[in-house]
Amino acid sequence: MNSPHLTKCINKALKNSDTKFKLTLSRNHIYIPYYYFILTTLNPDLSYMNIPEKADINQALLAFLKTTIVEKDVEILAQTPFRQLGVDSLSIIELVLFIERRFQVVIPEDELTPENLNSVESLTACTVRHLPK
Amino acid sequence: MTAQNEKVYLTEGDCFMLALEKKHMHQTGISNNTCRYLLTVDGYIAHEEFRKKINNNHDLTWLASLVPEKRFPLSLPRWKVSAQTAVVPVWIHESEEFLPAAIVARKISIDAPPSLTFDIIYRSNGDSTLLFSWHHLLMDGHGAILLLKQIAKDIATTSPYLYDHDKRALLGLRSFWQAARAKFFVDRVSKKPLSGIMDLNRKINKTQKIKILNFSKDETIKMDEIAPRLGAQFGRSPFYLACAARTVCAILKKRDIKVHDFWIPVPRNQRKMGAKGPVLGNHIAFLFFRLKRDDLNSFAACVSSINEQTKSQIRSGMAKAYDLLTRFLRRTPLPLYYFWIKGPKGGSLASFLFTVAADHPEELSTFDGHKVKEALSIPSNIYPPGLTFAFMHSQGCLQLMVLYFEGLLQESEIEHLEKQIRHELLTGTEFNDENY
Numbered sequence: 001m002n003s004p005h006l007t008k009c010i011n012k013a014l015k016n017s018d019t020k021f022k023l024t025l026s027r028n029h030i031y032i033p034y035y036y037f038i039l040t041t042l043n044p045d046l047s048y049m050n051i052p053e054k055a056d057i058n059q060a061l062l063a064f065l066k067t068t069i070v071e072k073d074v075e076i077l078a079q080t081p082f083r084q085l086g087v088d089s090l091s092i093i094e095l096v097l098f099i100e101r102r103f104q105v106v107i108p109e110d111e112l113t114p115e116n117l118n119s120v121e122s123l124t125a126c127t128v129r130h131l132p133k
Numbered sequence: 134m135t136a137q138n139e140k141v142y143l144t145e146g147d148c149f150m151l152a153l154e155k156k157h158m159h160q161t162g163i164s165n166n167t168c169r170y171l172l173t174v175d176g177y178i179a180h181e182e183f184r185k186k187i188n189n190n191h192d193l194t195w196l197a198s199l200v201p202e203k204r205f206p207l208s209l210p211r212w213k214v215s216a217q218t219a220v221v222p223v224w225i226h227e228s229e230e231f232l233p234a235a236i237v238a239r240k241i242s243i244d245a246p247p248s249l250t251f252d253i254i255y256r257s258n259g260d261s262t263l264l265f266s267w268h269h270l271l272m273d274g275h276g277a278i279l280l281l282k283q284i285a286k287d288i289a290t291t292s293p294y295l296y297d298h299d300k301r302a303l304l305g306l307r308s309f310w311q312a313a314r315a316k317f318f319v320d321r322v323s324k325k326p327l328s329g330i331m332d333l334n335r336k337i338n339k340t341q342k343i344k345i346l347n348f349s350k351d352e353t354i355k356m357d358e359i360a361p362r363l364g365a366q367f368g369r370s371p372f373y374l375a376c377a378a379r380t381v382c383a384i385l386k387k388r389d390i391k392v393h394d395f396w397i398p399v400p401r402n403q404r405k406m407g408a409k410g411p412v413l414g415n416h417i418a419f420l421f422f423r424l425k426r427d428d429l430n431s432f433a434a435c436v437s438s439i440n441e442q443t444k445s446q447i448r449s450g451m452a453k454a455y456d457l458l459t460r461f462l463r464r465t466p467l468p469l470y471y472f473w474i475k476g477p478k479g480g481s482l483a484s485f486l487f488t489v490a491a492d493h494p495e496e497l498s499t500f501d502g503h504k505v506k507e508a509l510s511i512p513s514n515i516y517p518p519g520l521t522f523a524f525m526h527s528q529g530c531l532q533l534m535v536l537y538f539e540g541l542l543q544e545s546e547i548e549h550l551e552k553q554i555r556h557e558l559l560t561g562t563e564f565n566d567e568n569y
Contacts, residue, residue, distance in 0.1 A: 074407035084490070086406040089368020090420070093447050096367070112366035114357075 051131060052103050057124045064098050064118070078121040092117050099123070105130050135324040141296050143201060143210040143270075145459035146415030149474065150270045151201055151210060151412040153515060154243065156471035157482065161341050163538060165514035166239040166269040170277050171232075171262060173509065174503035178261040180253050183501065184223040186287070187251060187258040192295055193284070194219040196413060197247035199269060206466040212413070215246045223251040232264075237341060258508065269513045273415045274490050275402045277510075278497070280412045285500050294410030304461060312461045315454035316473075322423040326393040329484035330381055330541065338539035341514060344547060346533040352559060353531045359561035364436040370489050370524075371439035374399065374422070376557045377431060380550050382429045383564070384542070387549070393426040401452065402491065418452040428512050432563055486521040488512055492529035494550045509534070516541075533558075 052060075058078050059075040065076055069091045076085065082092060096117075100106055107116075107130055143151065158164050187193055198219035203210040226233050236252055249267040256262065263272070267277060281295070304312075348356070360372035378395050385392050400417040404410075422442050428434040446452060460471050475482055493508040507527070514521040514536035521536040535550065542550070553564040 025552055069406060071405045071407040071409075088401075088489075089365075090401055090447065091369050091406070092367045092443055097444065097448055109366070114366070119368065126288065 011072065011092070027071050054124055054128050057099070057103065057127050058120060060102060061095065061099070061120045068094065069071060076120070077117055082117070095123065099127050103127065103130075103131065135287050137176070137296075137370075141212045141360070141413065143212065143463070144297065144414040144416060145456060145463060145482070146273070146417045147201070147270055148210060148470070149459055150415055150461045151203075152467050152470040152474060153482075154270060154465050156516075157475070158515060160338075161516055163337055164341075164519065165376065166243070166513045166515070166516060167239075167241045167266055168269050168274060168277065168513050169232075169267075169509075169511040170265045170274070170281060171507070171509040172265075172281075172497070172500050172505050173256075173260055173262045173507040174500050175506050176501075176503035177255070177259065177261055178253050178263060178501050180225050182222060182491075183251070183253065187221050187223060187284070190284070193221055193249075193280075196280075196295075198222045198270060199248065199413075200244055200246060204465070207464050210461055217246050219246065221249060221251065221300050222246055223253065226252060226254045228254055229257060231345075232343065236264060236266075237343075239266075241266060243268045243270045261503070263500065269415070271403070271414075272412055273400075273417055274510050274512060275404055275416070276412045276414065276490075276492055278494060279408075279410060282494065282496050283412075285497055293413065296413035297411040297416070304457065308457045311450075311454040312458035315451060315458040318451055319421060319455070319458075322421050323396050327396045327484060328382075328385055328390070328393040328426075329395070329518050330384070330520045332388075332390075332541075336540050337516065337519065340539040342537055342539055342547075343511065344535040344537075344551065344552060345509070345534070346555060348531040348533070348558070350529045353526070353529060356531065356558055363433055364440060364559050367440070367443075370399075371436050371443065372561075373489065373522075373524050373558075374439055374487055375435040376554050377485070377487055378424050379429055379432070379435060379557060379563075380554045381520070383553055384546050384550060387546070392426055392429070394426055395422075395429065397422045397424065397483055397485065397487055399487055399489075403456075420446050420452060421455075432557070432561065482515075483518055485518050486512075486515065488521065488523050490523055491527040493525070498528075514538070531558075 025067060062078065065085075065087075066072060069087060070076060070085055073086065087095075096107060096112065105127055107126060111126055111130070116122050154166055158166065195214065198215045198217065199212045200215045201210050202213040209547060223238075226236070233254065236254075237251075241248055241250065248261055248271045249265070252262075252264040252266070254264065255410060259388040265277060265281060272280070356372070357369060359368045361371055363375075365372040365375075374397065378397065381395070383390055398419045398421050400419055403416045403418050420443060424438060428438045448454055462473065465473070490510040490512065493505075493510075497508065509527070509532060510523070510525050512521055512523045516538055519538045519541045521534075523534040523536065525532050525534070533554070535547070535554075537547070555561075556564045
């Protein structure tokens with residue numbers, strides 16, 4: 001960071017924030033907490049980071065299906081197979097990209113199996129496995 | 134039926150189709166934009182009752198009498214009810230031919246209603262085949278299924294589902310930017326040199342041929358297992374497209390033609406799953422694939438390239454951007470529209486045509502009280518390029534239709550095509566002539 005003024009502003013904001021991290025502030029540098037160090041040594045309360053839970057993902061996927069892919073009056077359960085709903089391959093790609101965008105998670109290629117891409121339930125379970133711990 | 138008096142405009146897809154109809158196909162006069170849906174039932178369809186039922190359905194007669202109208206060069210094209218009597222013809226045949234030649238030769242014109250017709254073919258074993266034919270400008274295959282569902286239920290289609298009430302929202306600067314982005318993208322990926330099945334030196338006959346490849350339930354399940362192994366994790370379509378492209382590539386190589394990249398636009402239904410309408414109009418978006426010459430040599434590379442291009446286009450919202458582009462172009466005079474979509478040097482719009490039709494719906498497992506034994510959606514085949522691969526699932530079995538014009542492919546080439554595509558679909562391994 002080569003703007004001393006901006007650095008000063010950000011450091012001031014960090015100092016005044018509710019964060020439990022102890023940061024050494026200097027005039028010309030921003031000290032960003034090292035994620036691993038914080039997790040293992042300081043054991044902070046990470047609830048503010050809002051890591052989604054299974055229910056959140058389930059709900060978000062169902063909502064996305066209803067608004068974008070499937071007609072509103074079609075009944076969808078988390079267990080309903082996509083094929084039964086008439087969801088095509090392109091719509092499944094849309095669902096996967098939606099998960100990546102919304103939950104900042106990348107599902108590895110080898111996890112994109114027909115079993116994991118079968119229903120909202122299986123896709124949620126797959127997503128949960130790849131969320132940051 | 135009151136709502137049918139309101140102005141109904143052509144959709145973006147319709148305008149695209151209209152430009153193809155009036156400019157592209159008109160130039161050669163070979164192809165026609167007639168689509169068909171075929172249902173074979175195990176019994177006798179009473180034709181007189183069916184004729185009455187069809188012609189008592191006001192929505193159906195209204196659809197049959199529509200003609201497109203563009204009043205001024207910059208006006209939005211809209212549907213107009215023709216002054217001609219709106220009677221939906223139901224023709225009767227007795228034949229063992231899968232599709233009697235008289236039916237295949239009959240072409241539907243959008244300017245001379247009726248633009249939809251029915252044929253009943255009685256078979257010697259007591260089965261009947263109902264053939265629904267319509268002009269592609271009137272509706273797409275998904276719309277036709279919705280209409281057939283309504284006819285099967287004996288319910289007149291209701292206006293809210295019959296057509297889309299026009300959304301003539303003003304398009305802002307952001308939409309213009311999106312449309313421009315789509316135009317740049319299409320121009321970039323369709324840049325020459327490209328290869329295609331069309332050969333200007335060949336004399337093409339107007340006779341359309343259809344080769345149907347049927348696969349059993351077990352074979353279809355086998356293909357479903359092979360597709361993800363080759364990288365088609367999201368669905369079977371990339372696997373099917375790769376097989377089709379590789380087959381065309383093999384034909385070109387056998388002709389000793391230098392193969393360049395392939396350019397294939399693939400239509401996608403824009404209606405939501407489970408939607409009851411709209412029936413009228415083409416509600417399709419396109420995804421555009423450029424298959425590199427080197428990728429065509431390897432199965433896995435070909436599927437992977439299709440997958441990556443699909444993801445990239447969905448991620449960047451290219452299908453929606455292209456939709457906006459076609460919305461902007463709706464008012465464009467047809468010659469200019471056609472010039473824009475084919476590009477300054479474009480001779481053919483695609484290397485070949487590819488479509489995956491909607492699965493035959495369970496609601497249509499019976500028709501007129503009879504069990505449906507076979508269902509087939511036969512798309513139109515536009516020349517150029519004049520070769521269409523249409524995949525469809527019915528009752529758990531895959532059917533592949535290869536539509537081509539006489540002269541475009543020789544009999545030996547069609548034989549090779551059949552062998553190769555069957556081999557590659559069923560084994561997921563590369564075909565070489567030594568296999569047979």
